[in-house]
Amino acid sequence: MAKNEDKAKDKLIEDLLVIVEKKKAEIERIKNPVFKTNLSTSNPFMGDGGVRTNLNVASEEVLTTLLFSFDFLIDRNKNLPESYGISGIHSWAGFKLEDWRDDILLKIKQKSAQAQIKDLKEKEEKLNSLVSERKKKENQLNSLKAELGL
Numbered sequence: 782m783a784k785n786e787d788k789a790k791d792k793l794i795e796d797l798l799v800i801v802e803k804k805k806a807e808i809e810r811i812k813n814p815v816f817k818t819n820l821s822t823s824n825p826f827m828g829d830g831g832v833r834t835n836l837n838v839a840s841e842e843v844l845t846t847l848l849f850s851f852d853f854l855i856d857r858n859k860n861l862p863e864s865y866g867i868s869g870i871h872s873w874a875g876f877k878l879e880d881w882r883d884d885i886l887l888k889i890k891q892k893s894a895q896a897q898i899k900d901l902k903e904k905e906e907k908l909n910s911l912v913s914e915r916k917k918k919e920n921q922l923n924s925l926k927a928e929l930g931l
Contacts, residue, residue, distance in 0.1 A: 791916040817880035
């Protein structure tokens with residue numbers, strides 16, 4: 782009975798470790814994205830003469846404010862221009878509004894990535910410490926087989 786319980790626990794731990802690995806891979810993709818803008822903008826609600834913000838060094842609060850501004854403009858451009866017979870605003874500082882929104886969102890995700898990586902590593906260590914001795918030996922054997930190309 783204890784063997785079956787160990788196998789069930791090991792299976793659960795293995796499944797959880799797979800989830801941790803997937804989340805770590807997602808975070809890695811966020812760390813080095815390809816941006817669509819030049820990452821330097823002013824808030825569109827302050828006009829073109831407003832203070833420019835470098836998204837690489839902006840705080841999460843500033844990034845969130847810019848995200849809300851661009852997201853609001855994108856949303857309002859869906860219906861409002863038609864009702865007034867105007868073309869609306871579809872770009873800002875030479876880039877599409879959607880590109881600004883996407884790049885700002887990526888910068889916000891990058892800021893939180895470090896804390897997430899630390900948290901995931903701690904979870905991974907805890908999960909690895911819970912693996913049964915039988916499963917640890919099995920993992921070591923599988924690792925050796927992979928190294929030897931078997």
